[in-house]
Structure formats: structure tokens, C-alpha cells
Amino acid sequence: MQTVIETSALTKRYPGVVALDAVDFDLKAGEVHVLFGENGAGKSTLIAMIAGASQPSGGSIRVNGEEVQFQSVADARGKGISAVFQEFSLVPTMTVAENIFLGDEPKRGGFTDKAGMLRRSRELFRQLDFAIDPKALVSTLRRAEQQMVEIAKAFHGQLSILILDEPTASLTEREVDQLFQVVEQMKARGVGIIYISHRIQELKRIADRVTVLRDGRKIGTVAMAETSEAKLVEMMAGRAIDEIYPRIEARPGDALLEVEGLKTAGVAEASLSVRPGEILGVAGLVGSGKSRCFRALFGLQPLQGGRVRLKGRDVTGANSRRMMGLGVYYLPPDRKSEGLQLAFTSRANLIQGVMVGASSRLGVLPWKQMHAKAEEVADSVELPPDFRGRLAAQLSGGNQQKTLFGRGLGKDYDLYIFDEPTVGVDMGARAAIYGLIQRLTERGKAVVVISSDLPEVMNLSHRLLVFSQGRISAELPQADISEATVLAHFFED
Numbered sequence: 001m002q003t004v005i006e007t008s009a010l011t012k013r014y015p016g017v018v019a020l021d022a023v024d025f026d027l028k029a030g031e032v033h034v035l036f037g038e039n040g041a042g043k044s045t046l047i048a049m050i051a052g053a054s055q056p057s058g059g060s061i062r063v064n065g066e067e068v069q070f071q072s073v074a075d076a077r078g079k080g081i082s083a084v085f086q087e088f089s090l091v092p093t094m095t096v097a098e099n100i101f102l103g104d105e106p107k108r109g110g111f112t113d114k115a116g117m118l119r120r121s122r123e124l125f126r127q128l129d130f131a132i133d134p135k136a137l138v139s140t141l142r143r144a145e146q147q148m149v150e151i152a153k154a155f156h157g158q159l160s161i162l163i164l165d166e167p168t169a170s171l172t173e174r175e176v177d178q179l180f181q182v183v184e185q186m187k188a189r190g191v192g193i194i195y196i197s198h199r200i201q202e203l204k205r206i207a208d209r210v211t212v213l214r215d216g217r218k219i220g221t222v223a224m225a226e227t228s229e230a231k232l233v234e235m236m237a238g239r240a241i242d243e244i245y246p247r248i249e250a251r252p253g254d255a256l257l258e259v260e261g262l263k264t265a266g267v268a269e270a271s272l273s274v275r276p277g278e279i280l281g282v283a284g285l286v287g288s289g290k291s292r293c294f295r296a297l298f299g300l301q302p303l304q305g306g307r308v309r310l311k312g313r314d315v316t317g318a319n320s321r322r323m324m325g326l327g328v329y330y331l332p333p334d335r336k337s338e339g340l341q342l343a344f345t346s347r348a349n350l351i352q353g354v355m356v357g358a359s360s361r362l363g364v365l366p367w368k369q370m371h372a373k374a375e376e377v378a379d380s381v382e383l384p385p386d387f388r389g390r391l392a393a394q395l396s397g398g399n400q401q402k403t404l405f406g407r408g409l410g411k412d413y414d415l416y417i418f419d420e421p422t423v424g425v426d427m428g429a430r431a432a433i434y435g436l437i438q439r440l441t442e443r444g445k446a447v448v449v450i451s452s453d454l455p456e457v458m459n460l461s462h463r464l465l466v467f468s469q470g471r472i473s474a475e476l477p478q479a480d481i482s483e484a485t486v487l488a489h490f491f492e493d
Contacts, residue, residue, distance in 0.1 A: 001028040002064075004192045005050065005081070005161055010059035012045050019045045021216045022059065027161065027192040032183065032206050034195045034224070037213035037236050038428045039396045043196050044086075046213070047163050050194070051083035052076030063161075074103075080160035084150045084167055092139035097121040099138055100153045124152050127185075129178050144171050151179065155186075162186060163194045168202065169424060172286045180206055198424060200229050201454065212236050229455075237427040244431050245459035246438045250478075251277040252462070256311060256415055256446045257297075257328075263305035264296035268470040270306070274415060274446045279437065281461025281481075282450040285490055288467040290450050291333065294417050298323050298330045311414075324356065329413040331404060333420035333450075335397075339404045342393035346383060346403045349392055350374040353410030373410065381406045382432045398429030405436055415446040422456060434460065454483065468492045 005027045012020040020042045027033045035043045048054040050061065052070035061068055063079045070076045073083075090099050097117040106113040106120070121134035130148045138146060147167065154162060164183075168176045183193060183206060195206060203210060207224040212235040219235045234240050257274040267289040274280050284290040295301050297308045299320040308316045310326055320330070332338035340349055351374045378388050381402040387395055392403060401422065408416060418437070422430045437460065441447050451457040457464065464481050466474040466489040474489040 001030055003027070004029050004064060006062045007046070007050070008060045008062070010046065010049060010061065011057050012042075012049065012054065013057040019216055020049075020056075023213070023216075023218045025211055025218070025221075027194055029160075029190045029192050030187045031208040032187065032193045032195050034197065034203055034207040034210045035213060036197075036200075036203070036210050036232060039398050039425070040215075041213040041236075042216040043213055044165065045216070047083060047085075047165060047194060047196065050076070050161075051081060051085075051163055053083075053085075080158050081163070082154040082159055082161070083163035083165065084147075084154045085165045086169070088146055088150055090138045090146055090149060090153075092137070094138060095134065096132055096136050096138060096141075096149050097134040099149060100124070100134075100156055104156075121152075124156060128152055128155065128182050144175060147171060148175070151182070155182075159186075159191055161192050161194070165196045166198065166424070167195075168197065168199065176202075199453070200232060203229075203232070214238065233427055237431070239431075244427055244434065245456075246434055248279065248438045248441050248460070248462075250279070250441070250462040251444070253277050253444070258309040259293075259297055259306065260309075261306040262293060262297060262303065262308065264292055264301055264303055266292040266470055267296065270467075270472050272465060272472065272475075274448055276414070276446040277441065277444050278462040279441055279447045279449055279460050281457040281464040282448060282467065283452075283454065283457045283464060283486055283490075284467030286452065288490075289470040290465075290467040291419055293467070294330070294419065294448065294450060298328060298417065300330070324411075324413075327414035328417065329408040329411075329415070330417045331408060331419060331421060333423055335400050335404045335423075339407075340392045340400060342391065344392060345389050346392055346395060346399070347371075347374055347378070347388045349403050350377050350388075350406045350410060353377070353407030356411045374406075377406045377409045380409060381436060397424040398432075401425050401429060401433065405433060409436075413445070415448070416440055417448040417450070419450045420452065421449060422451075422453065430456075454486065458483065458486065466490065 003026050007023060007025045009022040010020060011022050023046060037043050049056050052073045052075045068079060100121055101117050106116045108116065118134050125132050132145055132148055167179060171179065186193060203224055209221055210224055210232060211221040212219040212232065214236060233244060252275040255273040256276050259270060259272050262270045270293045282290045292301065296303050299318055303317050315326065336342060351370055354370045354373045383399060383402045387399050392400060422433055437447060449457055449460050458481050461481060462478050464476045465472050466486055468490055473492040476485065
């Protein structure tokens with residue numbers, strides 16, 4: 001296959017930092033070449049230079065054998081390179097069609113051909129099988145729908161190289177399937193695709209080759225058909241996969257939380273128990289009800305029926321404030337919209353968690369002790385000291401997630417419910433988070449891990465609940481947990 005883009009010793013330096021160190025990379029027509037690595041490995045730096053969003057400090061880029069020097073994203077698009085980055089570039093006050101053709105509006109009689117934009121947008125969405133109204137304002141769309149618009153925008157025009165940076169992070173299972181079908185169509189047309197994802201399970205479905213980066217350097221390139229997930233993790237993290245997932249000792253006690261016949265929007269009926277000293281895993285497809293069940297019992301969405309008992313006490317319908325007061329902590333799956341105060345520093349977020357358990361004297365909180373406790377928590381979650389004074393919005397996904405975990409360690413809770421605890425987090429940060437979960441469990445805390453990452457929930461769980469279509473389709477002891485068994489229960493009626 002023809003090489004459509006190639007980098008040679010590509011380097012990017014910032015003051016005091018080498019973000020990318022002499023990386024060789026190539027992409028062939030009609031293939032998906034995955035960039036794999038932890039946060040900070042250099043993936044985003046590499047694609048930014050290929051897409052024209054940043055200029056290299058050294059090395060070269062060749063497109064179809066011709067050396068190029070991009071000064072802008074528009075330069076790169078002129079060579080057929082289009083990128084869909086994690087941070088969207090849409091204008092929220094404009095319509096979908098206007099965003100797709102922004103800067104390249106069709107003309108008719110000297111005026112913008114709005115009817116033509118709508119017609120061509122509808123045709124593009126029909127080809128992609130995306131149910132999006134081209135007349136809708138972008139501000140009215142869900143994040144997943146905005147992701148689809150970004151993808152459609154990238155496909156518009158003469159495309160030979162497509163860059164997809166974590167494109168499935170906001171998509172449902174059905175939408176992921178649609179995206180992968182589109183990727184196959186692009187491959188068949190000879191488009192080369194650079195793909196970035198933390199979801200290692202996606203690589204089997206989509207990757208032809210994988211290049212692993214670590215600390216700004218290229219570790220190696222392998223054919224996906226000739227390697228394994230364990231080998232990729234070892235290349236990426238510098239340690240074997242069994243060093244990522246700890247062996248957690250289980251000493252289960254009597255039931256701490258008991259749920260009978262819980263009903264809520266998206267959950268027909270669920271009965272379960274959570275015991276201290278063990279991890280209860282919860283698996284299921286997007287929309288299966290796994291998260292809604294625990295959000296309802298924690299008071300984040302209305303209960304429609306059933307009974308919830310905590311430490312023998314009836315807490316059915318209790319709100320989240322009361323549940324926290326009774327010793328339950330819930331870690332939400334969306335750290336940006338539900339979990340963190342992004343305009344506060346990481347340290348201030350941790351202090352908020354400490355304040356939950358602090359008692360005042362004459363109306364005055366013990367600030368010195370609270371600051372000391374926050375620093376202790378930051379150490380326990382392995383949050384680097386230099387990052388503690390930074391705004392949460394400026395932290396990497398891994399350090400944001402460590403901060404979110406730390407908020408739950410400011411008070412001594414009895415039950416921790418972790419909903420998608422490592423979403424968008426690299427393997428290095430995952431190992432640190434799994435260590436925290438291990439320490440909580442072995443201290444006798446009750447832990448629930450709700451996860452769409454099947455290897456994660458299988459490796460951590462002592463018991464595993466599988467949700468399907470709003471019901472618990474299986475409860476598996478650790479000895480019976482296998483990929484084939486879990487997947488079989490995903491699709492039960």
C-alpha cells in the first residue's frame with residue numbers, strides 16, 4: 001500500500017520539556033494506524049503537528065512523498081488531512097449545516113447557498129447513517145451528537161488522511177458501531193486513518209497497525225493481528241498487565257447495603273446486596289441500567305419502587321446529602337460536569353471533600369487541619385505536588401480523576417460507589433487508582449465498581465452483576481467470571 005504520510009525524527013520542544021522526541025511514523029492508504037500510549041506520551045503532540053495545529057521543532061513531515069511545512073490547520077486540509085480532536089471546534093450559535101461548511105460555504109449568485117448546504121449536509125449524514133438535523137443549532141445537541149457533527153465536518157471535502165482523537169468517548173454502543181462502519185467505508189476508499197483511543201478493546205476491531213509512544217518516544221510499531229492486549233499494555237506502561245490489576249484480598253462481612261425490587265427510569269427491577277471487604281462489580285452495555293440503578297439508590301434520580309436498606313436502616317428515597325451523611329460516597333462518571341469544580345484548584349477540590357467530614361467549633365472550621373488533611377489525601381492518590389495548585393480544568397484526565405477520588409477520601413465513608421472510575425484515563429493512572437481501590441477494600445470498606453471496561457470489571461470484581469435491558473441478568477462469583485460468560489448475559493431479555 002502507498003504511504004500517504006510519513007514523519008522522520010519529528011520533535012517538539014517546549015521550555016524545559018521535550019514533548020516529542022525524534023519520532024518516526026508512517027500511515028498507508030486504506031489502513032487504520034492506532035497511536036497508543038498513556039496521557040502525556042506524545043500522541044496529541046504528534047497529531048497536532050500532522051494536522052497543522054502546531055509546528056515541529058525538528059524533523060520532517062512528508063505527504064505522498066513531498067516534504068511539507070504546515071503553518072495552519074487550513075494548510076493541512078489543503079493536503080487532504082482532516083482531524084477530529086477531543087476538544088470540539090464547533091460554533092454553538094450556528095446551525096449544524098453552517099458548521100460543516102464554515103469557511104467553505106457554497107455560493108449561488110454571489111450569495112451563500114443555504115439550501116445547497118442543507119441538501120449536502122443531509123446527504124452526508126445519510127451516508128454516515130447519523131440521525132442529525134442539519135437545521136438544528138449546535139448548542140441544542142447532546143455531546144454525542146456534537147461528536148457526530150465533528151466527524152461529518154472532517155469527512156466533508158477531499159479527504160485522504162483522517163485523524164480521530166478518542167472519537168468514541170461520548171458515543172453509545174450503537175453509535176460506536178456506526179462510526180466503525182464509516183471507518184471501514186473510508187478504508188475501502190483508500191483513506192488512511194490515524195486513530196487514538198484509551199479503550200484497548202477497540203483495537204481488535206479497528207486497528208491494522210499500532211504505534212506505542214511513551215514519554216514522548218516511540219517504543220515500537222506492531223501489526224495488531226500479530227500482537228496481544230497484554231503485550232500492548234506492557235509496551236505502553238513498561239510493566240506487565242498483571243502488575244496493573246492488583247490481587248485484592250477479599251474478606252466479606254455481612255451485607256451493608258440491601259436493595260429489593262428497585263425501580264427507576266431505565267431499571268425495571270433490581271435486587272442486590274453490597275458487603276464490606278469485597279468489590280461488587282457491575283457490567284452491562286450502555287443503556288442497560290447499571291448506572292441508573294445506583295444513581296437512584298444514592299438519591300440522584302427518583303425511585304419509582306422498591307426498598308433500600310443501609311446498615312439495617314430503611315433509607316428508601318433518601319437524597320444524596322443524607323446518603324453521604326450515612327457513609328456512602330458516589331463517584332460520578334463525568335468528572336467535568338458532575339464531579340469537579342473546574343474553576344477551583346485541585347487542592348481546593350480536595351479541601352471540599354475534607355469539609356464534608358469537618359466539624360466546626362463556634363461556627364469556625366479548622367482550616368489549618370483541613371489543609372493538612374487535603375495534602376495527606378493528595379499524597380495518597382499520588383497527585384504530583386506541582387499540580388495541586390493548578391486549576392482542575394488544566395489537569396490531564398488522569399490527574400483530574402485522582403483529584404475526584406481524593407474528594408471521597410476526605411471523609412471516612414463505609415461504602416464507595418465508583419461509576420466508570422477510569423474513563424479516559426491512561427494505564428499509569430489506572431494502576432494508581434486500582435491501588436486506591438485495593439487499599440479501601442482491604443481496610444474493610446464496601447466497594448462497587450460500575451464499568452463499561454470489561455477487562456477492568458472482570459479483573460477487580462469478587463462478585464459481578466450483569467445488567468441487561470434494565471434488569472440484573474446474572475450474578476457471578478469470582479470463579480465464574482469470564483469474558484464469554486459475561487458477554488452472553490449482556491444480551492439476555
